[in-house]
Amino acid sequence: MITAALTILFHGLAFAMVLYIVSVGLGITMGLMNFANLAHGAFAAAGGYVVVMATRSLGLPFWVALPAAFVTVALAGAVVERLVVRTLYGADELRQVLFSIALLFMAIAGFTLAFGPLQQQPEIPAALSGQVTLGGIDFPAYRAFVIVAGVAILAALWLLIGRTRMGMRIRAAVDNRNMAEAVGVDTRMLFTLTFALGTGIAGLGGGIGADVLSITPTYGQEYLVLFLIVVAVGGLGSIFGPFLAALCIGVVDVAGKYLIPEFGAFFIYGVVIAILLAKPAGFFGVRS
């Protein structure tokens, strides 16, 4: 019984970390720029494809492929921000949503054309494909790595946002954009950098999480609801909020399916409704 409970908790954590890594960038950009980017998942899928291509076709090691995914997707994010997203800041939400959902559909069609409709799996290093034993229970090593990576990314973001000058600017702009501009923060540059950072982390998440959420052309559409839930429950513009939200949702989802499988995916939505009724701005949201 205890073994089962620990196994469930472990897999819930791994699922939660993937959700966190992919979603955290979405929360930051939505909080900072008021831009509802429904195409966020497409950037995660792009990162997944970079890792697949790098490990399968180019034969690069997994540890090189992950940073490559981050850099490639961040650059792509910066280009998209400069070319099109920029024109939609301050536009009404309907236009933003229509634009980003169209971007998502274009990405899906593009991925299908380039990589085919089937799912793709990256080559995982031998060190991560076995089992690790903790307290007499075997856990898949790869999922343990996912959990460690999630915590590491949280720590890195906390340092970046909480301890650097750029982080200070981002926090200032999230709190009050006009005031930040008035005191001389270059928000145009800041927006590009933040958008690139957010999409880059999503790309990293797509690559790291490819074993949990399979990389298919429709990735960004299939899991969109999960990403939005994490951001809404966590609160816009926060890095801890989505972490807590992802933990909550990952563990509740897995535990619910285990305990009462007949209700399947219902739990996750029940919990979301309850949390949002109690805290409409999410756990750590600066605004709802």
Next chain:
Amino acid sequence: MTSFRTLTLGTAMAAAALLPMAASADAKAYKVGLIASLSGPTASLGQQIERGARLYEQLHKTDLGDDTIELVVRDDTGPAPDVAKRLAQELVVRDHVDFLAGIIFTPNANAIAPIATQAKVPFVIMNAAASATTKASPYIVRVSQTIPQFTQPLAQWASKQVDIKTVYTLVSDYAPGIEAEEAFTAGFKGDGKSVVQSVRVPVQSPDFVPFLQKVKDAKPDALYVFLPGGTQSTALMKAYQSLGLKEAGIRLIGSGEVTVEDELPNMGDAALGVVTGFHYSTAHDSKANADFLKAWQAAYGADSTPTFMAVGGYDGMAAIHHAIKAMKGKGDGKAAVDAMSQWTAESPRGSVSIDPETRDIVQNIYIRRVEKVNGALRNVEFETFAAVKDPGKAK
């Protein structure tokens, strides 16, 4: 595709050369409206059907003499009955097709059935597998498979295994899954045999760990699974492996979608030993299948693998060819359906025929085990249930 285009061009030139002759004979140009899901999450399925149908056309173009067949392909985008219905209407009214064909999802087939009946157009189903669908219109002929047809033989096989006494069933929570659960539960019987628990999981489950942990706690001898295939099957296999169900002595059995050929390479060695009941495996040992695989890879590349969907498209066109030949330029939709009801063939999956009473496919169902053949995972057939009619119709 290049080879296909060259071939089309070649045929066009040949036709041009023969033009004076062809004009004097009363050659007929038939149109087949092929509806499949060619975009979205299920795009790979539609691609299989379309490629299978086109391959048959490519190989048998000259069989009809002066008559020609044109494929008019439409994308119904997935399980979307309203879209499928609209497309079928357009194909009948605007394109004047002589046959409707294709269809992956049962709800789409059911939505098209009334149109086939009203327009008196024969409707060849190349996949949609719910048992009752052929009753929806007298113009439906199904060349694919039905869920009870491949589920019951597996249940009978499992009933005979001394080491399988208790089974846990896990199916996707939609109509075909429920039909599979019922067919398996009805077929798995005998002394001390029981289905200990049944669970229906959401159709899009990203992670099967919680469900399979529950299975592991219940310690059945085998886990029976029906899933729509694709990423779901791989996700299941990952959870099966990472929770160590095989090591815990829980065997995995299921329908052929669980180990479908285009996903097998993604599953890795976790899939070894999985036993499934189904009508087509690329490892089927026959000349017809060897020829089919060779032609497929010549047309679509050596790393492309046909699945049962492709065979459905391929055989569907074979049935349509049979009808056109039998009618000899005369006859209406009803005559075409009657002709197809008499169709028998040596398909890549084995001998097939249509049951004239139900207009449903009669075929061998094979029990297969995943084994490594020349380094690649294959569904190797080891037991055959010959000429199985749809048990769902006996009720």
